[in-house]
Amino acid sequence: MKDNIKIWRDLNGTPHVEAESATDLYWGMGYVHAFDRGMQMLLMRILGQGRVSELLDASENSLNIDKFFRKVNWSGNVDNQLKQLSRQNLDTMVAYCAGVNEVFAKKSPWEMKLLGYRPEEWKPEDMITLSRMIGYLTLVQSQDEIERLFVELVQGGVPEEYLQELFPGNLGGLDMELLKKVTLPERIMPAGSLWNLPIPRMMASNNWVISGKKTKSGHPIMANDPHLEVNRLPNVWCEMVLQQKDRYIAGGTMPGLPVVLVGRNNDIAWGVTYSFIDAIDSWVENCKEGKCYREEGDQWVQFTTRKEIINRKKKDPVEIVFYENDHGVLDGDPTVEGYYLATKWAAGTSGAVTFNSILKMWDAKTVEEGMDLFGKVETGWDIVFSDIKGNIGFQMTGLAPKRREGISGFIPLPGWKKENDWQGFYNHTEMPRIFNPEKGYFSTANNDLNEYGKASPINMPMGSYRADRIDQLIESRESISVEDVQKMHFDVYSLQAEYFMKILEPLLPDTPNAEILKQWDRKYDRDSKGANLFEEFYKELYLEVFGINGLGEATVTFLANETGAFIDFYDNFDRILLSEKSIWFGNRSRNEIYGKAVEKALAIKPKRWGDGRTFLMTHILFEGKLPKFLGFDKGPITGIGSRATIHQGQIYRSAGRDTTFFPSFRVITDMGSDELFSNIAGGPSDRRFSKWYCSELDNWVNGKYKKTSINQNQKKLQMK
Numbered sequence: 001m002k003d004n005i006k007i008w009r010d011l012n013g014t015p016h017v018e019a020e021s022a023t024d025l026y027w028g029m030g031y032v033h034a035f036d037r038g039m040q041m042l043l044m045r046i047l048g049q050g051r052v053s054e055l056l057d058a059s060e061n062s063l064n065i066d067k068f069f070r071k072v073n074w075s076g077n078v079d080n081q082l083k084q085l086s087r088q089n090l091d092t093m094v095a096y097c098a099g100v101n102e103v104f105a106k107k108s109p110w111e112m113k114l115l116g117y118r119p120e121e122w123k124p125e126d127m128i129t130l131s132r133m134i135g136y137l138t139l140v141q142s143q144d145e146i147e148r149l150f151v152e153l154v155q156g157g158v159p160e161e162y163l164q165e166l167f168p169g170n171l172g173g174l175d176m177e178l179l180k181k182v183t184l185p186e187r188i189m190p191a192g193s194l195w196n197l198p199i200p201r202m203m204a205s206n207n208w209v210i211s212g213k214k215t216k217s218g219h220p221i222m223a224n225d226p227h228l229e230v231n232r233l234p235n236v237w238c239e240m241v242l243q244q245k246d247r248y249i250a251g252g253t254m255p256g257l258p259v260v261l262v263g264r265n266n267d268i269a270w271g272v273t274y275s276f277i278d279a280i281d282s283w284v285e286n287c288k289e290g291k292c293y294r295e296e297g298d299q300w301v302q303f304t305t306r307k308e309i310i311n312r313k314k315k316d317p318v319e320i321v322f323y324e325n326d327h328g329v330l331d332g333d334p335t336v337e338g339y340y341l342a343t344k345w346a347a348g349t350s351g352a353v354t355f356n357s358i359l360k361m362w363d364a365k366t367v368e369e370g371m372d373l374f375g376k377v378e379t380g381w382d383i384v385f386s387d388i389k390g391n392i393g394f395q396m397t398g399l400a401p402k403r404r405e406g407i408s409g410f411i412p413l414p415g416w417k418k419e420n421d422w423q424g425f426y427n428h429t430e431m432p433r434i435f436n437p438e439k440g441y442f443s444t445a446n447n448d449l450n451e452y453g454k455a456s457p458i459n460m461p462m463g464s465y466r467a468d469r470i471d472q473l474i475e476s477r478e479s480i481s482v483e484d485v486q487k488m489h490f491d492v493y494s495l496q497a498e499y500f501m502k503i504l505e506p507l508l509p510d511t512p513n514a515e516i517l518k519q520w521d522r523k524y525d526r527d528s529k530g531a532n533l534f535e536e537f538y539k540e541l542y543l544e545v546f547g548i549n550g551l552g553e554a555t556v557t558f559l560a561n562e563t564g565a566f567i568d569f570y571d572n573f574d575r576i577l578l579s580e581k582s583i584w585f586g587n588r589s590r591n592e593i594y595g596k597a598v599e600k601a602l603a604i605k606p607k608r609w610g611d612g613r614t615f616l617m618t619h620i621l622f623e624g625k626l627p628k629f630l631g632f633d634k635g636p637i638t639g640i641g642s643r644a645t646i647h648q649g650q651i652y653r654s655a656g657r658d659t660t661f662f663p664s665f666r667v668i669t670d671m672g673s674d675e676l677f678s679n680i681a682g683g684p685s686d687r688r689f690s691k692w693y694c695s696e697l698d699n700w701v702n703g704k705y706k707k708t709s710i711n712q713n714q715k716k717l718q719m720k
Helices: 022-048 060-072 079-083 087-106 110-114 124-136 140-155 160-166 176-181 352-362 367-374 465-475 482-489 495-507 512-519 529-547 553-562 570-577 590-601 697-702
Strands: 005-009 015-019 202-210 221-228 238-244 247-253 260-265 268-274 280-288 291-294 299-302 304-312 315-325 328-330 338-345 381-387 392-396 433-435 441-444 614-619 634-638 650-654 657-663 665-670 675-680 706-709
Touching: 005 022, 015 022, 022 060, 022 087, 022 110, 022 124, 022 238, 060 304, 060 315, 079 124, 079 352, 087 124, 087 352, 124 140, 124 352, 140 160, 140 176, 140 280, 140 338, 160 570, 176 338, 202 268, 202 381, 202 392, 202 465, 221 260, 221 268, 221 381, 221 482, 247 352, 247 665, 247 675, 260 352, 260 665, 268 367, 280 328, 352 367, 367 381, 367 392, 367 433, 381 441, 392 441, 441 465, 465 495, 482 665, 495 512, 495 529, 495 590, 512 529, 529 553, 529 570, 529 590, 675 697
Parallel strands: 015 238
Antiparallel strands: 005 015, 202 221, 202 441, 221 657, 221 665, 238 247, 247 260, 260 268, 268 381, 280 291, 280 338, 291 299, 304 315, 315 328, 328 338, 381 392, 392 433, 614 634, 650 657, 665 675, 675 706
């Protein structure tokens, strides 16, 4: 380690890096990431490069995963991005890489040695790849999947009037007959198979800022709790404090990237959620003889071909050919005549603008600066800000395509018509944003925020239940403290349940189980039998409405168990379920349907919400295959909360294994002091035999927050 860099842990195990120069500081950051999370970084890079078959495992599942990553090509198209980096930011990234490589040169993770893999040098292009992966996987991907699902619904014979009610305002340009002609090949990557490897599977999040006018300290408070998959170890997040002279930046980082994604500096704090902007579109391409038709000029245009060679351990390599045009990568073979979808993600070749902007947060001093810097980030996020001057704000980020009038981007349109092409991207000042809202606070929870911008980039948001509950709690208090916000993080009251129960309660019979529902406080705590009975009713209601009329019971069950449709986009389905009348009800009344669903639900023996909602936190590489006494896996842990509570709590089966979405990292800061209050589902290190492997897990489960103080004398522990 360099003599002019100090790297140490505080009593909570959080790494601190102190240096005189920026390059030394980021050298230290890279050193810490490689030291604490080297295995996690290397596995992520192998995945992003599409080299699982070559370096880890030559199974057919691994081959499918490699095909997916070669198709999206995030490790390609990086040279041009590196050339666009400012000299200072490129130096920062190079210094970070040098710190990483210092660790790997001395001692690579022993898990990699077991796999026969010797780490290659970490390079700036690896950061470009990781930034794209983080911005797309399960986030943009969920938008792509719901748009593909729509095509499948059309081809499955769901009538247009049913689809119009399910996706209101999104079907401009719909040509049902054209979509029925589209050939949908089998997925390159079977649904869910990707999640058997260490990708940070992301789903939803909350963040909010409160003006000093409403806080106990008189200073703004920022809170954030990203909802990610928590039943994999190590945690996605790696907390860190970086200090250069009298400046600091502290918070949640993601190993492999030289940025603080959630946290604060001396003057400004920021928290992040996913914005659900539609930045991915598909076009229908009319193909034959390796070409696609274009109406302009009445011509057939040749596809560009890209050949990829996937090497495989002890097996013959596999060659794949991808066909590309101005609409992205074709999902099919254009040498076979037919209609196929070509798909393009706006941020698929991103990187330079994002890093040039976000690395400047070190010097940002005001909310306005933060909004302008983060606003240029090319992937889609909702960022809230607070500063020491008392300001708060919100900015949506991402490359949001401009489309012709009446087109939302949800429907695949004819690729041969030039009018259907993107017409540039919105400037970040046109995106939803607000500075010092009059109400004195602002929250986001993946909900529809189009009203705050000139652009309307969201067409399939999550429901507003969580955001509305956050607002409700803030409105109910006059003098809010950090302790109050900590309690908000653990709130399990469901406004969704409240709305459904208003309809259901008058229909309940006089039975013991019905009495449990009548007395239920709408909270999803571990001992609640009411929550269990309500979820049984909700499941039966889905089957009654969408299973009987339109989709079929088998389809509804599959969507619930193997896709994110009912998890990400439940608002679309709830809109129908809560309506007095709907075409989806058939000839039945709403009361009749509710009565039938609750009759089935009340027939079961009620159990506590926490019963059966336990999960193990398994090691990302060994996946629960090692004996429990070795300590690689932790648990079982009982999950609280639901899809619509501030403390989100989702546990379900997907791709043959349990998956979860819970608050992975909770962080709060009051701008009146240089302190962060936080906990994570795990610990600082991915080293099983380190004392920091899962050192925060009990705090995370029990709602205890550690305090990270910046400019105070602290006991310093050696990094080991």
